[in-house]
Amino acid sequence: MSPYFQPTESIAGKAKSDEHILATIAGRFIGANPKHPPVYRIYSAEGFRREADYRYEMDFAQRWPELENGQFVYVWGKLWSDGEIEHPFSVSCYCPVRIMVNGTQQFASNLNDDVFPERSSYFRAKLSKGWNHIVMEFVATATGCGGKFGTGSIKGFPMHMLAPIADRDGQEGWVYSSPQSATWEVMPGSAEEKDWASSAVDKWYPRMAWTPEELNSGCFSRIYGEKPGQIAYAWTKLENRNPSVQRVRLIGVYQGQLTVYLNGTPVFEKHLTDGSLEMILAIPFGAHDLVACSTCEGSIWGVNLEIEHASTEEAAPVKRIPPYPVEGLTDGWLYAGPFSADNAPHPATITRMDAPLGSEDERTFWRADMPGAWVRPYLENAIYGKWNYPLGVTLYGILRTGQELGDPHYTNYAADHIEQCTTLFAYSRWDQAQYGSPGVNHQLTLIDSLDDCGSFGAAMLEAGKLRALDGAEAAAEHIAHYITREQSRLEDGTLYRTRGTTDFMKDTVWCDDLYMSTPFLSKYYELTGDAAYLDDAAKQFLRYKKLMFIPEQGIMHHVFDFKFSKGNGVPWGRGNGWVLFSLTELLAVMPSEHPERPELLAFFRELCLGYRRLQGMQGLWHQVLTDPESYAEASCTSMFIYAFARGVRFGWLEEAAPYVEAVLQGWEGLTRYAIDKNGNVYGVCRGSGYSFNKLYYKDQLSWQLNDTHGIGIVLLAGIETMKLRKHLSACSHF
Structure with missing residues (x-):
């Protein structure tokens, strides 16, 4: 040899x-393969839905009813690559389609593609290390306008796109143009583009800003609508970087009954339907959860809280920070609801990011104060936190190595990887039902073969002998049911x-x-x-x-x-x-x-x-x-x-x-x-x-x-x- x-x-x-x-x-x-958690990003429900085959559905005949035959619509997104690779893609065409990667055409539909929208065409394109810009050009015809586009390898590369425009930095999804009367001579992301693409159209969609009327209605009203008697939460953090306790004044206005909690303890409560608030809080060193819990009492429903420092120091020792790192979040608040009074989570337990919030038909997750903006986790690690069969073998070996060497460094690493998957199992199933394809645990959630479940599931059960794993029991039941009832x-x-x-x-x-x-x-x-x-x-x-x-x-x-x-x-x-x-x-x-x-x-x-x-x-x-x-x-x-x-x-x-x-x-x-x-x-x-x-x-x-x-x-x-x-x-x- x-x-x-x-x-x-x-x-x-x-x-x-x-x-x-x-x-x-x-x-x-x-x-x-260090232990990095998933990346949480803002996702716009007014954008494109990624279906179970991990391709984005882009139907502009429905999105733009006024679209005329011969007009063009452009879609633009960016995709990160850790190195220079050839990436598999898949597209189904509702009309003539061109796809450009970093300014170079990589796919153009033919006459056959354009009239068989259920067919999939596959191609590979070279990605460079770093950001890669993908632009699609759709031409409206009598057959429609748009298509489905995404990964050509569901199991291996369940890719997601990121918004390429600065004011949406970190958000998941694409941006798209209004109908255009002529083809673009220069494409976004190309070497010649420079600043042209971001100003090529009057407005990029999906929309980012509320209307003036929505802004005046209160944060809960514009996010959830009028929900009499129902409860919603707003969550942020206060961070004190000074070693000593700092006193700060919290001021604001509210509409609807309001209770404010600091680290789960009520610090302000008003049963009036609206008014202003002012309170002094003593904030120790570190970050502290601030949760506003409000009950809807009318058409205007919301809360707006800001810090007014009692100190005259030039550098403010206490700042409001996002409650969790969420890419694309602009104002530092997350929102959850609406919940009926009987099913509303307790404010002390709601500050979590690894499971749906609420129960039964009211289960939901965090949102942001932008039109259609939801928070979603995406696994962007090549290895850690991924669920697939080869990793099941790998983690089984590392787990047993730790046992044999008597070293918890190895057993904890393997068990932590597995538990990151199982902890998010309930969320990933909710995410899949909500959005078509989950951002994490795609093979566990969408099991369609023994490869998807048996190997990693065996490693999970082995790890469960050493310590209880959050969510593992439900995942094991899911796997057992698939093998015995569905395979x-x-x-x-x-x-x-x-x-x-x-x-x-x-x-x-x-x-x-x-x-x-x-x-x-x-x-x-x-x-x-x-x-x-x-x-x-x-x-x-x-x-x-x-x-x-x-x-x-x-x-x-x-x-x-x-x-x-x-x-x-x-x-x-x-x-x-x-x-x-x-x-x-x-x-x-x-x-x-x-x-x-x-x-x-x-x-x-x-x-x-x-x-x-x-x-x-x-x-x-x-x-x-x-x-x-x-x-x-x-x-x-x-x-x-x-x-x-x-x-x-x-x-x-x-x-x-x-x-x-x-x-x-x-x-x-x-x-x-x-x-x-x-x-x-x-x-x-x-x-x-x-x-x-x-x-x-x-x-x-x-x-x-x-x-x-x-x-x-x-x-x-x-x-x-x-x-x-x-x-x-x-x-x-x-």
Whole structure:
């Protein structure tokens, strides 16, 4: 094999112990992916809705009823990229459409596109590091005006756009023009544009400002309308930067009954329907929640509070600041409501940003004092806080590393990542119902495959053994319901794919899906005690064996394709690794008296024998297991190490010695040839499709550096190697 790096760069030559190796790999990952929360942004409900396919719906025939055939409408937004990449896009056309990226045309519809609005066209465009400006030109015709536009990869790149104009800085969404009589010669975002685009039209939409009448109606009236007897809240913070307590005077006017709370304690209360207020507050050092709670008593309903400093110091020691960092917020206040008196949240509990506010039909979230302006969280981290199947494996490995090393730094990192997802689960479901597609947790919220839920869900249940995770119980129920009630199955109950992100996935069974389902089912059985989940997991292995096991070799096809009624004939390394890894997860929790256990143990032994025979000279297994000319693949190697070591420790393998040697050779091979001194992991196959052609796996399905499909399982392999060493040492003392 071609080496991934020079021998002197391997971690085997630098590390003092297996513990050192694990800490280096996990530490590198954590250092590269710090714990950043989601970014909260202002979103205009008067803009474009992003549907479940993560494309923005732009229908100008409805938005501009006066639009005439031949007129143009322009849409402009900006998209950030951390580096120079090719990004996939998708567009459906209601009319002739041109799309420009950074001033260069990247797509133009043809005659066919213009008359089939339900069809999607895909293209890739190069994005530069930094901000990239996307402009769409729509030409009104008798067929309509507008289209749908967004990501070409829902699972991989659920992108959102940001407003490109200075007065909307930080807000999510696009701006668009009124109907134009002629095409623009220069496009926004192009090198020639300079200041022209921001003044090219009289006004950019959606609107940003209230009308004079709305401004005079009071903040709650213009945001919520007239709601007699209902309650709304306004939330801001007072920050004292002086070490000593500061006294400040709060002055203002209000309409409707009003109570003001400082850190949950009432400091002002008036039952009059309107009036002025004045109060003196003692503010200690730091930031403090100020909440105004008002009941609507008439057509004008609102509150306006400002600080008038009692001190004559030149620099004001107490300032009003936004209650939470929200990009695009202009006045420092957030608003929630309206609520009926019986369902209104308590003012002391309303100051949170991770869940819908209120209950039942009144559930809502924060708004801003601008037309149609809502607050929404968006996950903008490449890794941290994301929910997907490779990260489920990664976090499982980091979690177990922390346990093995006795270091909460690692367990807390993994659990915190998982809990960021589960805490926002209830919000993301509300967000999806409100807006079409959520800004966070898109794969958990919009589950449509086992990939979306089983792997991360298993890591979530494992983390839940160490500490309670906010929202995890509801997320687990959601996943269990999907796997058992919604995922497509054959008549005998075999999990399979009736559809997929591409046509070739239709009517297939993938050995990967044993990992995407059975570890979660096994752990959910542990949690609930419901044997139906364990029985389902057991039956999946036996049914998959009938479809994909190659008995003469003791290994598995990657995929069984019902379109051809046969397996694809290629024993892909990681797919086979998932089978054996997942079988150990099931056997580890299965009671000894379970009726399927003898057959599953026999299957485990058959697989182990088949895989052991294919181990390479350097201790590593190959991308195509039967082709030693294919590259040495780290993730399948790790899974075979993991399973062999557990098989020896738990007594599942009757002849232990050959498997002990395979484990030790495999771990030595990983540390010498696939992990460098900085903890970088090489040789991990990227996310796969499938093919009947072996060369697809060998030549096209390349490896990637530090791919999340492999980091966690490499850690798990190291942990099981350490445990095996300790087990054998303990046994040798008797």
